[in-house]
Amino acid sequence: MLHHTSPHAFQLSVTVNGKLVERKILTHLRLLDFLRNDLRLTGSKEVCGEGECGACTVILNGRTVNACLILAVEVNGGNIVTIEGLAGTNELTELQRSFEDHHAVQCGYCIPGMVLTGEKLLERNAHPSRDEIKYELSGNICRCTGYHKIIDAIELAGGDL
Amino acid sequence: MKYYQPTSLTELFELHSTLSAQSSVFLAGGTDLIPRYERGLVMPDHLIDLKKLSALNQIQDSESHVTIGALATIQDIQEHEILATEFLALHKASYDFAGAQIRHRGTIGGNICNASPAGDLLPALYAFEAILTLSGPAGERQLAIKDFILGPGKTALREAEILKSIVLNRDQYLSDFQKVGLRQSMAISVVNVAFVFSRAGETFNHLKIAAGAVAPTIVTLDKFTQAFVQNGGNATAIKDLIQEDISPIDDIRATASYRKRVLTNLIGAFLAGQTR
Numbered sequence A: 001m002l003h004h005t006s007p008h009a010f011q012l013s014v015t016v017n018g019k020l021v022e023r024k025i026l027t028h029l030r031l032l033d034f035l036r037n038d039l040r041l042t043g044s045k046e047v048c049g050e051g052e053c054g055a056c057t058v059i060l061n062g063r064t065v066n067a068c069l070i071l072a073v074e075v076n077g078g079n080i081v082t083i084e085g086l087a088g089t090n091e092l093t094e095l096q097r098s099f100e101d102h103h104a105v106q107c108g109y110c111i112p113g114m115v116l117t118g119e120k121l122l123e124r125n126a127h128p129s130r131d132e133i134k135y136e137l138s139g140n141i142c143r144c145t146g147y148h149k150i151i152d153a154i155e156l157a158g159g160d161l
Numbered sequence B: 001m002k003y004y005q006p007t008s009l010t011e012l013f014e015l016h017s018t019l020s021a022q023s024s025v026f027l028a029g030g031t032d033l034i035p036r037y038e039r040g041l042v043m044p045d046h047l048i049d050l051k052k053l054s055a056l057n058q059i060q061d062s063e064s065h066v067t068i069g070a071l072a073t074i075q076d077i078q079e080h081e082i083l084a085t086e087f088l089a090l091h092k093a094s095y096d097f098a099g100a101q102i103r104h105r106g107t108i109g110g111n112i113c114n115a116s117p118a119g120d121l122l123p124a125l126y127a128f129e130a131i132l133t134l135s136g137p138a139g140e141r142q143l144a145i146k147d148f149i150l151g152p153g154k155t156a157l158r159e160a161e162i163l164k165s166i167v168l169n170r171d172q173y174l175s176d177f178q179k180v181g182l183r184q185s186m187a188i189s190v191v192n193v194a195f196v197f198s199r200a201g202e203t204f205n206h207l208k209i210a211a212g213a214v215a216p217t218i219v220t221l222d223k224f225t226q227a228f229v230q231n232g233g234n235a236t237a238i239k240d241l242i243q244e245d246i247s248p249i250d251d252i253r254a255t256a257s258y259r260k261r262v263l264t265n266l267i268g269a270f271l272a273g274q275t276r
């Protein structure tokens, strides 16, 4: 929650997971709180709340960003994809299936951010090296897995087991 | 808190003139600003988002210059070809910068205006002697970056003035950048240093070294480079020579003496690599 003195309303219009959303919000509302509390899209997590961990990662206009460091008003007119919007309902992307297949998930808190970051990397570079994957994941912290299986999942996504 | 998104500089300055009495703050990528609010700093009455000023987010090149709009993101800088080939120190600094999410959002203008002693783009900008274009209600003016940053968090920006662009001369110098933090990525620099140089055989024609996190602002090690170039490139006494240029402090990340040692070693390694 951000500290402010005078609450002020703003008419927000933003595309979230392919649907146009129009809401009246307060200007000091963070994007992360808008997604989780107003839209009930709770796949994006809050852990550190200051840009260090990547648990709140969403895709804004094609690029991964930390939803905890952005005000909802800043994305007016923009396009957001959260983990909920990545695949159709009850479907998984190849990368999500690869996370399952490689047992890359433990508590799961970091995973939505890991998957979105991984998807954007694979979009640019279908066969990244392990070093490229590590570099790309440096804004995503995992306290369970030790990373190896997450890196495996991204490296081997779309391949045979 | 009222929120504004001006789309032109005229609109921005008109808006600012109506708000002058109340608190107003400029917002770029927010990666320095928003964490401050998260930690309890009270938000301003008026937040002016600069991101819709399209004149500020281009990187343009002419034969003699590259002009980087203040809103160019760290990622934009990393991906720019001329910057990668002719301004390697700046490119490397943008590569060693935070994680992807922060690079997608944080801007070069924010890194400069935040005026952190450890800002990672700053040593390269000092060593390339970047010129900043500032724009305000009274018009534009230009300042060298070393005259713009006055102290930790302090700049020469006047009321209502913004940083518009950063101008780099295409001098075709060689360059390099090194950063040492407490771990490899997502770490604030304990020391960062940029080298900009050109060589004729064994000797340097030009050598500019700028270091961060070893003084209240970035420092260029001019006393050292002068002495070094004069006495024919003898690097044995680096530690004594840089003494006069730097004034590191102890903080939670490192002690002053550790910082001095790291900087000495980084400079020594650079010179050894060049004179081998």
Ligand SMILES: Cc1cc2nc3c(=O)[nH]c(=O)nc-3n(C[C@H](O)[C@H](O)[C@H](O)COP(=O)(O)OP(=O)(O)OC[C@H]3O[C@@H](n4cnc5c(N)ncnc54)[C@H](O)[C@@H]3O)c2cc1C
Binding pocket: A050, A051, A052, B025, B026, B027, B028, B029, B030, B031, B032, B033, B034, B035, B050, B070, B071, B096, B097, B098, B099, B102, B105, B106, B107, B108, B109, B110, B111, B112, B113, B114, B118, B119, B120, B121, B157, B161, B162, B163, B164, B186, B187, B188
């Ligand atoms: C997790 C994390 C990791 C980080 N890692 C690094 C790192 O590795 N290296 C590093 O150097 N920094 C790092 N930072 C700090 C920050 O990301 C950078 O300093 C970034 O460049 C700030 O840019 P911004 O656009 O987000 O600035 P903002 O937060 O928008 O603004 C910063 C300040 O500058 C002012 N301002 C911004 N643009 C202008 C302008 N054009 N004219 C006038 N005033 C302006 C604002 O009013 C504000 O006071 C990190 C931050 C976080 C949260």
Ligand code: FES
Binding pocket: A045, A046, A047, A048, A049, A050, A051, A052, A053, A054, A055, A056, A057, A066, A067, A068, A069
């Ligand atoms: S919650 Fe946003 S980066 Fe940690």
Ligand code: FES
Binding pocket: A104, A105, A106, A107, A108, A109, A110, A111, A141, A142, A143, A144, A145
């Ligand atoms: S699986 Fe628990 S934090 Fe990554």
